Amino acid sequence: MTSSSSEPKSRLGEFALIKKLFAPLSKGARGAFDLSDDAAALHLAEDRELVVTVDTVIEGVHFLKDDPADLIARKALRVNLSDLAAKGAAPHGYLLALSVSPWVGDAWLERFAAGLSDDQGRFDVHLLGGDTTAGPGPLTISITALGSVPRHRMIRRAGAVPGDVVYVSGTIGDAGAGLEILRGAGASLSDAQKTQLIARYRLPEPRVSLGAKLQGFASASIDVSDGLIADLAHIAEVSGVAIEIDAARIPLSAAYRALGRREIDGIVRAATSGDDYEIAFTAPLSAHAAVEAAAEEVGLAIARIGDVKAGQGVVLLHNGEPVPVERAGYTHF
Amino acid sequence: MTSSSSEPKSRLGEFALIKKLFAPLSKGARGAFDLSDDAAALHLAEDRELVVTVDTVIEGVHFLKDDPADLIARKALRVNLSDLAAKGAAPHGYLLALSVSPWVGDAWLERFAAGLSDDQGRFDVHLLGGDTTAGPGPLTISITALGSVPRHRMIRRAGAVPGDVVYVSGTIGDAGAGLEILRGAGASLSDAQKTQLIARYRLPEPRVSLGAKLQGFASASIDVSDGLIADLAHIAEVSGVAIEIDAARIPLSAAYRALGRREIDGIVRAATSGDDYEIAFTAPLSAHAAVEAAAEEVGLAIARIGDVKAGQGVVLLHNGEPVPVERAGYTHF
Numbered sequence: 001m002t003s004s005s006s007e008p009k010s011r012l013g014e015f016a017l018i019k020k021l022f023a024p025l026s027k028g029a030r031g032a033f034d035l036s037d038d039a040a041a042l043h044l045a046e047d048r049e050l051v052v053t054v055d056t057v058i059e060g061v062h063f064l065k066d067d068p069a070d071l072i073a074r075k076a077l078r079v080n081l082s083d084l085a086a087k088g089a090a091p092h093g094y095l096l097a098l099s100v101s102p103w104v105g106d107a108w109l110e111r112f113a114a115g116l117s118d119d120q121g122r123f124d125v126h127l128l129g130g131d132t133t134a135g136p137g138p139l140t141i142s143i144t145a146l147g148s149v150p151r152h153r154m155i156r157r158a159g160a161v162p163g164d165v166v167y168v169s170g171t172i173g174d175a176g177a178g179l180e181i182l183r184g185a186g187a188s189l190s191d192a193q194k195t196q197l198i199a200r201y202r203l204p205e206p207r208v209s210l211g212a213k214l215q216g217f218a219s220a221s222i223d224v225s226d227g228l229i230a231d232l233a234h235i236a237e238v239s240g241v242a243i244e245i246d247a248a249r250i251p252l253s254a255a256y257r258a259l260g261r262r263e264i265d266g267i268v269r270a271a272t273s274g275d276d277y278e279i280a281f282t283a284p285l286s287a288h289a290a291v292e293a294a295a296e297e298v299g300l301a302i303a304r305i306g307d308v309k310a311g312q313g314v315v316l317l318h319n320g321e322p323v324p325v326e327r328a329g330y331t332h333f
Numbered sequence: 334m335t336s337s338s339s340e341p342k343s344r345l346g347e348f349a350l351i352k353k354l355f356a357p358l359s360k361g362a363r364g365a366f367d368l369s370d371d372a373a374a375l376h377l378a379e380d381r382e383l384v385v386t387v388d389t390v391i392e393g394v395h396f397l398k399d400d401p402a403d404l405i406a407r408k409a410l411r412v413n414l415s416d417l418a419a420k421g422a423a424p425h426g427y428l429l430a431l432s433v434s435p436w437v438g439d440a441w442l443e444r445f446a447a448g449l450s451d452d453q454g455r456f457d458v459h460l461l462g463g464d465t466t467a468g469p470g471p472l473t474i475s476i477t478a479l480g481s482v483p484r485h486r487m488i489r490r491a492g493a494v495p496g497d498v499v500y501v502s503g504t505i506g507d508a509g510a511g512l513e514i515l516r517g518a519g520a521s522l523s524d525a526q527k528t529q530l531i532a533r534y535r536l537p538e539p540r541v542s543l544g545a546k547l548q549g550f551a552s553a554s555i556d557v558s559d560g561l562i563a564d565l566a567h568i569a570e571v572s573g574v575a576i577e578i579d580a581a582r583i584p585l586s587a588a589y590r591a592l593g594r595r596e597i598d599g600i601v602r603a604a605t606s607g608d609d610y611e612i613a614f615t616a617p618l619s620a621h622a623a624v625e626a627a628a629e630e631v632g633l634a635i636a637r638i639g640d641v642k643a644g645q646g647v648v649l650l651h652n653g654e655p656v657p658v659e660r661a662g663y664t665h666f
Contacts (some may be wrong), residue, residue, distance in 0.1 A: 031382070033489060036571045038416045038555060039386035041487040046379035049364070052461065053372035054428045054477060058468040083371045095387045097430070097475040128385065135391040137470025142430040144387060144477040154374040156366060222371060238369045 017106055018132050021113035022096070029093055029126035040128035042092065048148040051089035055079050055145075059101065059138035069108045070115030071202050072141070077119050078206045079225065080145035082277040085211025086223035088155040089147030091123055096130035097142040104139060123208055150215065159220035160239035160282040164308035167291060169207050169300050170278040171253040172228050173261075173270025174200035186259060193255035204277035210302075211279065213294040217287035224276040229325055231280055233314045239282075242311030245271070247318040251303040264318045268325060271316065282308055350439055351465050354446035355429070362426055362459035373461035375425065381481040384422035388412050388478075392434065392471035402441045403448030404535050405474070410452050411539045412558065413478035415610040418544025419556035421488040422480030424456055429463035430475040437472060456541055483548065492553035493572035493615040497641035500624060502540050502611045502633050504586040505561050506594075507533035509606025519592060526588035537610035543635075544612065546627040550620035557609040562658055565613055566647045572615075575644030578604070580651040584636040597651045601658060604649065615641055 019035070026032035031041035044050060057076045059065055077094060084091050096116075100109075120126060128146065149155075178201030180186065181194050189197075207223075214221055220239055222231045228250065236243045247267045261269060283291055288304075295302040306317075316323045352368070359365035364374035377383060390409045392398055410427060417424050429449075433442075453459060461479065482488075511534030513519065514527050522530075540556075547554055553572055555564045561583065569576045580600045594602060616624055621637075628635040639650075649656045 031487075033491070036567075037420075037487075037490050039384045039420045039422070039487065041382050041384055041482070043382040043484055044377065049374050049376040050383060050479075051372045051374055052428065052477075052479070054430045054462065054475075055464050056430045056432055056466045056475070058432060058466055058470070060470075061466065061468045087370075087372045089372070095385065095477060097387045097389045097477075099389055099391060099473055099475075129387065131388050131475070133389045133391055133394065135394045135471060135473070137391070137393075137473070138468060140432055140468070140470070140473050142387075142389070142432075142464070142475040144385075144428060144430075146383075146385065149374070151376055154364075154370075154372065157370050158366070234369075 017109055021109060022127060022130070025113065025116055025120060025127035029128055032126060032128045035129060042128070042146060044148050047151050049151045051084060051087050051147045051149055051154050053080055053083040053145050054142060055083065056140060056142040058140050065103065067202070069111035070118065073112045073115035074119045074203055076141045076143050077116060078204050079277065080143045081123055081208055082204065082206035082223040084145050084147040085206050085208045086221045086279050087149065088153065088211055088214040088218065088221065089149045090212060091125045091145060091147045091208060093126045093128040093146050095128055095144040098130065099133045099135050099140040101137065101139045153215055155214050155218050155221040157220055157222055157235050158238040160235055160241050160308045161219060162241055162308055162310045163285065164219050164282040165285055165288065165304055166232065166243055166245065166282050166306040166308060167302050168224065168228060168251065168278055168280045168305050169210055169302050171251045171256065172224065172276050172278060173256050173273055174253050175204065175275035176270070176273025177256050177259055178202070188260060189255065189258055193258055196255045201275060204275065206277055207279045207300065209298045210294065210300055213298060214281060216294065217283040217290045218281040219283055221279060221281035224278045224280050225274060227274040228271040228276065228280060229314050229316060230272070235282065236312060236314055242309040243306060243314045244309055245306035245314065245316050247316055247323060249303055249305040251301060264323060268316065268323060272325060350442055354442060355460060355463070358446065358449055358453060358460035362461055365459060365461045368462060375461070375479060377481050380484050382484045382487070384417060384420050384480045384482055384487050386413055386416040386478050387475060388416065389473060389475040391473050398436065400535065402444035403451070406445045406448035407452045407536055409474045409476050410449060411537050412610065413476045414456055414541055415537065415539035415556040417478055417480040418539050418541045419554045419612050420482065421486065421544055421547040421551065421554065422482045423545060424458045424478060424480045424541060426459045426461040426479050428461055428477040431463065432466045432468050432473040434470065434472045486548055488547050488551050488554040490553055490555055490568050491571040493568050493574050493641045494552060495574055495641055495643045496618065497552050497615040498618055498621065498637055499565065499576055499578065499615050499639040499641060500635050501557065501561060501584065501613045501638055502543055502635050504584045504589065505557065505609050505611060506589050506603025506606055507586050508537065508608035509603070510589050510592055511535070521593060522588065522591055526591055529588045534608060537608065539610055540612045540633065542631045543627065543633055546631060547614060549627065550616040550623045551614040552616055554612060554614035557611045557613050558607060560607040561604040561609065561613060562647050562649060563605065568615065569645060569647055575642040576639060576647045577642055578639035578647065578649050580649055580656060582636055582638040584634060597656060601649065601656060605658060
């Protein structure tokens with residue numbers, strides 16, 4: 001763990017605090033050396049390979065300054081665990097690159113570390129190292145997550161073939177609706193429904209348990225962060241296939257439906273709003289029973305939403321007719 | 334490789350450009366999947382372990398907006414390669430988390446990628462993955478570097494024992510002097526000397542070749558980023574030893590000495606200015622011939638600058654007397 005700052009004098013107390021707060025997060029990880037070294041060491045068995053991914057979240061872009069610090073921390077970690085899950089990887093640990101802003105104080109940092117601690121226990125991962133910097137800009141959190149899969153068995157975006165079936169876990173559109181509610185929408189909802197949707201925006205549930213099962217059947221996989229259609233388009237592109245989705249099969253929560261979005265417009269909105277952190281994957285038809293068994297074991301609904309065909313791109317079908325989708329998801333398109 | 338932005342529409346061209354510029358940097362790395370997936374995969378032999386480190390550089394803190402983009406890129410990569418070298422690790426590749434500012438344009442990005450490409454060839458590493466975000470703040474570059482060592486053989490900061498000898502590679506103080514020259518100092522120097530010192534600030538030379546040899550003899554090691562005395566203090570602290578340094582033995586370049594800094598004040602300044610990216614290490618006295626042989630093979634001077642003793646802290650000796658050091662290095666103290 002290292003640190004640097006544009007204000008070496010005034011930040012001393014803060015860096016000491018970070019050391020005090022973060023070193024305990026490395027307990028139990030032998031190669032983290034209590035964060036007292038320049039680097040971490042990690043050994044994997046010969047038949048495993050490392051899976052590594054990085055995601056950055058920025059104040060004002062991915063979260064707001066006033067969001068609870070523990071939730072910011074947990075979401076930053078969870079979006080990375082979600083990537084590992086979609087690759088079929090077992091999570092091991094993470095590195096934290098934290099660029100603190102002038103407004104970040106001791107209480108905020110304590111709550112941030114407490115959030116990480118909570119989720120470390122929940123997902124059995126440890127902080128392996130990091131870098132703390134202080135700058136004049138927005139708070140920026142970059143997490144590198146490390147996991148592993150059996151050798152050559154990372155589930156890729158490439159791998160879907162015509163004849164495969166398309167699945168998605170959980171429900172789609174809740175996080176996007178949660179963000180809308182934070183901005184004032186949702187007058188027709190109960191408080192419990194609002195809370196549920198907002199929670200899905202603020203604190204995604206990475207499908208780590210499902211990820212561990214994907215090795216058994218998935219031919220291609222991605223976590224739904226940009227939007228269901230946009231992310232399936234990534235699979236279609238690198239797999240060199242077309243994907244047809246049946247709009248009526250896209251799984252919507254009761255709370256989402258209570259927004260009055262049962263019609264096709266509401267379904268399109270769900271499928272393009274992003275931040276779901278569900279897993280969308282393809283599998284051969286012969287694996288359908290295995291997919292159903294996995295869903296039961298993990299305790300998570302898995303919906304069969306479409307089919308892989310020869311061709312390219314994603315087509316959303318409503319009553320058998322293609323529905324035009326103007327914006328498939330967040331950026332990219 | 335993923336991307337997100339607060340301005341999804343206006344950044345589309347930019348993200349496409351990044352994809353175009355960065356995907357070629359992954360060529361030759363099998364597990365990078367042309368940056369077309371959520372994660373990278375990396376396999377190590379059973380007798381190796383992963384060494385992983387992250388460092389962030391921020392506009393206005395670690396570099397200036399007007400610095401050449403290729404040098405910013407190369408320095409961001411090199412400070413991480415320097416960490417790997419100090420751990421005795423062979424570098425494999427890196428992940429890039431790039432948070433671009435509104436002022437960053439196409440030409441800047443092209444030059445940034447060209448800088449990475451240059452150094453990838455020089456140090457035999459590849460881009461394995463990353464995340465690109467666009468935010469309102471300063472340009473922020475966070476690089477996670479991945480390397481490997483023989484199992485259980487990462488050279489730690491802990492490991493120095495009384496009786497060991499203290500060494501440092503290259504020369505100390507040049508980068509700090511280079512920064513001063515950029516700020517107007519150094520009227521007494523020739524243009525060539527100014528250029529030399531500024532280059533050491535702008536483009537450190539990670540001691541990767543030396544790092545590969547350290548396995549043979551080093552008991553503890555660190556790269557000099559905060560300042561020689563501050564970094565040796567890290568070794569002293571986690572090793573539970575004292576370190577005595579002979580000021581007269583700290584290696585200074587001819588250009589540094591030409592600044593009129595041959596006296597003890599100039600030496601203290603060199604030993605506390607940081608950004609040297611040399612390797613400071615300890616080794617048993619019995620390894621001295623091996624250290625000298627490594628220096629010759631690598632073509633890099635290695636100076637014997639002090640001794641490890643029982644006790645704690647770092648003492649700088651001048652004519653046998655301790656010299657008070659007010660500020661050991663950049664932050665930390």
